[in-house]
Amino acid sequence: MAYSRNLFFLAVASMAIVQMTMAGDPDILTDFVLPANLTTVDGNFFTFTGMRVLVGAPPPPAFKVLKASMAEFPALNGQSVSYAVLLYPAGTVNPVHTHPRSAELLFLAEGNLEVGFVDTTNKLFTQTLQPGDLFVFPKGLVHFQYNADAKVPALAISAFGSSNAGTVSLPNTLFNTSIDDNVLALSFKTDVVTIQKLKAGLAPKN
Numbered sequence: 001m002a003y004s005r006n007l008f009f010l011a012v013a014s015m016a017i018v019q020m021t022m023a024g025d026p027d028i029l030t031d032f033v034l035p036a037n038l039t040t041v042d043g044n045f046f047t048f049t050g051m052r053v054l055v056g057a058p059p060p061p062a063f064k065v066l067k068a069s070m071a072e073f074p075a076l077n078g079q080s081v082s083y084a085v086l087l088y089p090a091g092t093v094n095p096v097h098t099h100p101r102s103a104e105l106l107f108l109a110e111g112n113l114e115v116g117f118v119d120t121t122n123k124l125f126t127q128t129l130q131p132g133d134l135f136v137f138p139k140g141l142v143h144f145q146y147n148a149d150a151k152v153p154a155l156a157i158s159a160f161g162s163s164n165a166g167t168v169s170l171p172n173t174l175f176n177t178s179i180d181d182n183v184l185a186l187s188f189k190t191d192v193v194t195i196q197k198l199k200a201g202l203a204p205k206n
């Protein structure tokens with residue numbers, strides 16, 4: 001009895017280790033994964049043209065992200081990679097957020113960018129990036145990017161080690177869901193009125 005219980009424990013423990021050593025998306029046993037409604041594909045399936053709109057386009061009025069993840073580009077399913085192109089008009093921020101399933105490797109192509117992340121000991125790491133610089137945001141940590149320049153827009157390209165890195169936007173997650181005002185007021189050591197103000201700022205405008 002004790003013996004089989006030990007075996008069971010061993011099996012569970014080794015499964016946990018296997019899980020821990022799988023740093024990327026789960027491996028696939030085929031070269032690529034076709035959507036259920038397709039049986040044959042050609043080069044078009046492996047081509048994403050959704051970024052063409054950027055070529056020669058004027059800067060957007062607000063911060064904007066164009067994603068090429070599994071949702072937009074189904075050929076990425078099982079390949080453990082994805083991209084995002086980030087456009088920051090002067091003075092705009094990519095609000096504090098995390099990617100639960102991947103690190104982010106950002107390449108600054110144009111403009112200057114203030115970036116930062118906070119590790120699990122609550123230490124803040126910041127940097128001012130110049131065009132040509134790369135910065136890595138470790139997996140799962142809270143981070144942001146800010147174009148502090150009053151005139152010049154910035155453009156960055158981010159690579160992810162997951163086809164579906166996921167984004168948890170802190171403002172949205174905390175103050176644009178139905179978490180009880182009292183829970184938030186107690187969590188942030190403030191009053192309900194302050195919480196309601198924060199919520200009002202993020203609520204959809206009519």
Ligand SMILES: *[C@@H]1O[C@H](CO)[C@@H](O)[C@H](O)[C@H]1NC(C)=O
Nearest residue numbers: 034035036037038039071074
């Ligand atoms: C297959 O399904 C996806 C959505 O699941 C759709 O976008 C696509 O157009 C479909 N393709 C064909 C050939 O029906």
Ligand SMILES: *[C@@H]1O[C@H](CO)[C@@H](O)[C@H](O)[C@H]1NC(C)=O
Nearest residue numbers: 172176177201202203204205
């Ligand atoms: C808040 O949530 C609503 C509903 O999901 C969404 O339409 C709106 O864009 C969100 N606000 C922000 C600032 O993201």
